[in-house]
Amino acid sequence: xxxxxxxxxxxxxxxxxxxxxxxxxxxxxxxxxxxxxxxxxxxxxxxxxxxxxxxxxxxxxxxxxxxxxxxxxxxxxxxxxxxxxxxxxxxxxxxxxxxxxxxxxxxxxxxxxxxxxxxxxxxxxxxxxxxxxxxxxxxxxxxxxxxxxxxxxxxxxxxxxxxxxxxxxxxxxxxxxxxxxxxxxxxxxxxxxxxxxxxxxxxxxxxxxxxxxxxxxxxxxxxxxxxxxxxxxxxxxxxxxxxxxxxxxxxxxxxxxxxxxxxxxxxxxxxxxxxxxxxxxxxxxxxxxxxxxxxxxxxxxxxxxxxxxxxxxxxxxxxxxxxxxxxxxxxxxxxxxxxxx
Amino acid sequence: xxxxxxxxxxxxxxxxxxxxxxxxxxxxxxxxxxxxxxxxxxxxxxxxxxxxxxxxxxxxxxxxxxxxxxxxxxxxxxxxxxxxxxxxxxxxxxxxxxxxxxxxxxxxxxxxxxxxxxxxxxxxxxxxxxxxxxxxxxxxxxxxxxx
Numbered sequence: 001x002x003x004x005x006x007x008x009x010x011x012x013x014x015x016x017x018x019x020x021x022x023x024x025x026x027x028x029x030x031x032x033x034x035x036x037x038x039x040x041x042x043x044x045x046x047x048x049x050x051x052x053x054x055x056x057x058x059x060x061x062x063x064x065x066x067x068x069x070x071x072x073x074x075x076x077x078x079x080x081x082x083x084x085x086x087x088x089x090x091x092x093x094x095x096x097x098x099x100x101x102x103x104x105x106x107x108x109x110x111x112x113x114x115x116x117x118x119x120x121x122x123x124x125x126x127x128x129x130x131x132x133x134x135x136x137x138x139x140x141x142x143x144x145x146x147x148x149x150x151x152x153x154x155x156x157x158x159x160x161x162x163x164x165x166x167x168x169x170x171x172x173x174x175x176x177x178x179x180x181x182x183x184x185x186x187x188x189x190x191x192x193x194x195x196x197x198x199x200x201x202x203x204x205x206x207x208x209x210x211x212x213x214x215x216x217x218x219x220x221x222x223x224x225x226x227x228x229x230x231x232x233x234x235x236x237x238x239x240x241x242x243x244x245x246x247x248x249x250x251x252x253x254x255x256x257x258x259x260x261x262x263x264x265x266x267x268x269x270x271x272x273x274x275x276x277x278x279x280x281x282x283x284x285x286x287x288x289x290x291x292x293x294x295x296x297x298x299x300x301x302x303x304x305x306x307x308x309x310x311x312x313x314x315x316x317x318x319x320x321x322x323x324x325x326x327x328x329x330x331x332x333x334x335x336x337x338x339x340x341x
Numbered sequence: 342x343x344x345x346x347x348x349x350x351x352x353x354x355x356x357x358x359x360x361x362x363x364x365x366x367x368x369x370x371x372x373x374x375x376x377x378x379x380x381x382x383x384x385x386x387x388x389x390x391x392x393x394x395x396x397x398x399x400x401x402x403x404x405x406x407x408x409x410x411x412x413x414x415x416x417x418x419x420x421x422x423x424x425x426x427x428x429x430x431x432x433x434x435x436x437x438x439x440x441x442x443x444x445x446x447x448x449x450x451x452x453x454x455x456x457x458x459x460x461x462x463x464x465x466x467x468x469x470x471x472x473x474x475x476x477x478x479x480x481x482x483x484x485x486x487x488x
Contacts, residue, residue, distance in 0.1 A: 155438045240356050
């Protein structure tokens with residue numbers, strides 16, 4: 001059963017296991033440093049579909065099916081699927097999983113969705129409400145550009161602070177504790193933070209305050225220090241947001257995370273040679289990095305304790321046009337390697 | 342002491358690199374200049390035909406629009422425009438790209454409510470405010486008898 005410690009953190013006392021995980025990506029992700037670790041890479045932005053939205057749904061479905069197959073579970077074994085994405089009404093995920101016949105909970109957390117779905121699925125398993133639950137999310141560069149920005153072929157320039165939405169999806173299958181698998185040991189559902197950033201091309205800056213708050217809340221609730229973790233991994237702050245996060249945690253909370261911090265938006269692409277400006281973003285970015293690179297390293301023992309903090313900018317194309325500031329959120333999931341035999 | 346929005350605004354501005362103004366200006370000047378030179382070359386070429394000077398200029402605009410449309414369709418235009426910035430937006434190439442890119446993009450929503458209604462997503466404001474500005478200038482020209 002989940003046990004509340006401190007003000008916001010839930011300890012998942014049964015240590016639910018991530019028995020299956022998979023990450024799939026597109027062309028740009030396949031050219032990045034993690035290409036070898038992806039379970040599947042699509043070599044076509046449309047993935048053989050007639051629209052980018054359909055392509056995103058297919059990518060989402062692919063991630064869920066691969067995670068289930070690696071977990072050795074069939075769709076009928078799954079009690080709930082928690083899924084979401086960036087598209088209006090979350091059609092990227094719902095259309096992808098519509099024929100799976102699994103009870104579905106739609107979740108919107110913008111780019112923080114992986115941490116949110118992972119938290120909910122794990123809480124359900126830990127509390128006994130589910131024996132097996134799936135958490136999944138996806139994003140597609142082209143469908144996101146269409147919805148949030150300008151047509152793809154429009155000849156404009158992007159600012160150096162802009163981030164590149166990953167064409168990727170990730171899925172985790174959570175079940176009761178088994179040995180030698182990555183576990184979800186604790187979760188923290190974050191609070192909305194808004195320090196007045198309005199620039200939709202600088203989401204890293206908009207989201208850094210939420211990440212700083214969530215990290216410091218988690219450390220304070222669990223009475224731990226950054227050095228107690230092998231990695232504090234934020235989801236998609238990119239270059240600008242990561243720098244601001246370190247500055248904020250030090251200034252506001254007196255915590256120096258620089259020695260253990262990394263960011264999914266910086267890991268997924270080759271920041272020197274790929275044209276991705278401030279780094280990766282989109283739900284699929286942290287979802288695919290966590291469900292490939294991080295889970296693999298937790299499983300093989302190279303990583304022992306990872307605090308995964310996915311961040312989301314809770315804006316819409318309309319709110320940006322209306323000059324609103326960008327409220328942001330960050331959720332934390334403590335991933336551990338589980339005991340070894 | 343928690344950082345206030347005002348303080349954070351300053352921190353974010355400091356942490357956020359600006360677009361490289363001087364290299365961007367140089368590239369815009371060179372590529373934009375090249376577009377104009379190409380346009381001038383077409384005008385000179387068309388002037389060799391037995392047609393009026395104004396017709397030669399119209400043909401030049403049409404040629405640049407056609408080239409841009411093809412380059413947009415081949416996904417080459419955005420690659421040039423990424424470096425050129427205003428160098429390709431300001432000439433008629435920018436307008437052509439602004440029409441063709443949504444026309445391509447919104448095909449998946451159908452010919453009428455997709456391509457048809459979204460065609461002017463980017464160019465619409467240019468046309469609306471361009472016509473309004475021309476109207477205001479027309480009144481000024483009439484009152485002050487500029488012509």
